Amino acid sequence: MQRRKLTGIGRNVVKKITGREEAGMDEREYYERLAAAYLRGRAGRIGQSSTEEEEPKLYPFKRGHRELPRVRKVLGFLHAVQPESLLDVGSGRGVFLFPFLEEFPETETVSIDVLPRRVEFLQDVNRGGITRLRAVQADLCGQPFPDGSFDVVTALEVLEHIPDVESAVRAAVRMARRYVVVTVPSKPDDNPEHIHLLTKERLTELFEAAGCRRLHFDGVPGHLFVAAPLGKEG
Structure with missing residues (x-):
């Protein structure tokens, strides 16, 4: 682009x-x-x-975020699968979400975050005219939407923060129709909010327990990418 x-x-x-x-x-x-x-x-x-x-x-609207290797990897995958709807979990300041909205102008998009200020920030974007974006304060572990509500669920740099990671993966899988896409740090760091180091083996265990039998893994600098196909995609 x-x-x-x-x-x-x-x-x-x-x-x-x-x-x-x-x-x-x-x-x-x-x-x-x-x-x-x-x-x-x-x-x-x-x-x-x-x-x-x-x-x-x-700052959150800088185009340079699109050049982050993990963001490029996820956007490239999504261009291949062309989702009609997407749930982005833990959108934060929009590092992935804003490039996605720019490159996928027809996709109905919902963002959830547990922090009220992050939700309000994205609700301002909606109120200002980006009506295909909806922001909701919600916890992934509570599965805030019915089964199969979205073509794709993205949880990017999120799972390592969640104490009940098993429930989080299970909820993401249930809400997705086609794919769950995840990125996580690939090595230990000094962020005190990172409470898990989710290796390929651990992610495989989590997604298999949620019913996914075939996963696609890839590495980008400092991060691990996984796409979990569901339904006919799997």
């Missing part, structure tokens, strides 16, 4: 948030349509003159 430098509304978005003129932003590229939607939705929620929050940041 060809990158675009900020033009029109994009320049205004940058200036509004950073106070910097366009000339100082030549090397920074953004998903300007998503960023503009966020600003519109946020303004409608808190009011143009509100001081209840810090100034909004454009």
Whole structure:
């Protein structure tokens, strides 16, 4: 996909948030349509003159996140399977979600996160005009949607955070019709929130217990990628 430098509304978005003129932003590229939607939705929620929050940041909308090897790997896989609907678990600041929304403009997308501020952030994007994105505060382990609700469920850099990882994998498998896609760190790190090191063997055990008998593994720098096919795909 060809990158675009900020033009029109994009320049205004940058200036509004950073106070910097366009000339100082030549090397920074953004998903300007998503960023503009966020600003519109946020303004409608808190009011143009509100001081209840810090100034909004454009960093989550940087196009450079698409170049992360783990994000490229997942997007490449999804281009091959062309989902009509997707549930993204633990979307956070949108490192994967925003490139996905840009590259899959027809896919109905739901994001869940346990943190209210992350959900509100994405709800602002929805309120600002990206109506095919819906954000819900929910815990994956509680299986917040019925069986087979989505073509694909993505849980990217998520499972290593969840104490009851068995329930999390089981819920993801039940909510997906075609695939569950996961990435996890491939080696120990110093992040205190990473409570599991999920090896290929451990992931195989978890997905087999959830009913998946054929898994596709691949490695990207520092991470492990797995796609679990379901139903006819399996």
